[in-house]
Amino acid sequence: MDRYAVMGYPVTHSRSPQIHALFAKATGQSMSYERIGPSPDEFEAAVARFRSEGGKGMNVTLPFKERAFALADSCSERALSAAAANTLVFREGGIYADNTDGVGLVRDLERNLQCDLRGRSVLLVGAGGAARGAVGPLLEALPSRLVIANRTASRAVSLLEQLRQAGGIPADRLVLCQACGLDRIPAGPYDFVINATSSSLAGEVPPLPRAVFGPRTFAYDMMYGKGSTPFMDFAKEQGALRTADGLGMLVEQAAESFHLWRGVYPDTAPVLQRLRAELG
Numbered sequence: 001m002d003r004y005a006v007m008g009y010p011v012t013h014s015r016s017p018q019i020h021a022l023f024a025k026a027t028g029q030s031m032s033y034e035r036i037g038p039s040p041d042e043f044e045a046a047v048a049r050f051r052s053e054g055g056k057g058m059n060v061t062l063p064f065k066e067r068a069f070a071l072a073d074s075c076s077e078r079a080l081s082a083a084a085a086n087t088l089v090f091r092e093g094g095i096y097a098d099n100t101d102g103v104g105l106v107r108d109l110e111r112n113l114q115c116d117l118r119g120r121s122v123l124l125v126g127a128g129g130a131a132r133g134a135v136g137p138l139l140e141a142l143p144s145r146l147v148i149a150n151r152t153a154s155r156a157v158s159l160l161e162q163l164r165q166a167g168g169i170p171a172d173r174l175v176l177c178q179a180c181g182l183d184r185i186p187a188g189p190y191d192f193v194i195n196a197t198s199s200s201l202a203g204e205v206p207p208l209p210r211a212v213f214g215p216r217t218f219a220y221d222m223m224y225g226k227g228s229t230p231f232m233d234f235a236k237e238q239g240a241l242r243t244a245d246g247l248g249m250l251v252e253q254a255a256e257s258f259h260l261w262r263g264v265y266p267d268t269a270p271v272l273q274r275l276r277a278e279l280g
């Protein structure tokens with residue numbers, strides 16, 4: 001039986017084993033998927049061990065995504081532009097790295113939530129790993145503009161600069177991007193406001209000006225939980241039309257990893273439905 005795993009620190013909360021078990025069952029794939037939680041100084045050794053034991057691939061979550069990327073012998077353009085990987089494939093010729101987080105976000109928006117990003121304005125809030133992974137796939141969906149706004153403005157500016165230097169995103173798409181602090185966001189309203197900050201973890205919301213939300217705005221939080229997140233509540237109060245959390249993104253990024261490993265694309269709808277029901 002082919003072995004896969006997710007590595008993170010901590011990793012006990014990861015829903016990936018359940019998601020991949022459901023995908024494997026539905027597609028008739030013979031595979032196992034386990035959780036491995038190496039201490040931060042043991043990540044590289046743990047990857048090498050899992051690979052030498054016959055592991056075929058793995059997912060990587062916080063805080064190891066950058067280090068997973070650094071381990072790769074080859075990678076996708078989206079991993080290159082993110083300089084971070086959430087998916088590794090162990091091949092004969094070496095380790096291949098991909099980053100399926102951003103494509104998971106775009107698939108959730110376009111397929112599950114029936115949104116069209118083409119020609120629309122997008123405000124991406126945050127400049128950490130979650131935001132960085134989203135920029136390439138968001139630009140591939142051809143929005144009219146993408147503003148990256150962060151509490152620490154310099155981090156947004158350097159994120160954009162690093163993306164430019166990494167070369168994974170065509171220059172004609174990058175010109176659609178602007179970077180700024182939360183107090184300098186160009187006039188809205190935006191069609192999409194995407195929260196890629198970790199503020200929800202602390203029960204907080206990024207202090208966004210009301211003007212970014214309008215009666216057509218779709219507010220999306222990459223975080224998820226039981227019921228709506230603080231960011232979703234805030235966006236509704238500010239006048240957003242629709243809101244969604246990131247559970248669909250989680251399932252879609254997993255499906256993309258599964259496809260990379262197994263060559264089959266699982267049906268995500270029943271898995272998303274089940275996870276949603278379990279969250280309550």
Ligand code: ATR
Pocket residue numbers: 125126127128129130131150151152155196197198199202204205206207
């Ligand atoms: P991740 O890899 O999950 O994106 P990260 O690299 O620690 O995590 O980045 C966290 C992001 O959330 C950053 O953009 C951070 O803003 P700063 O760069 O200014 O620190 C943002 N963030 C966290 N808490 C926030 C809050 N309460 N309000 C606004 N932004 C917040």
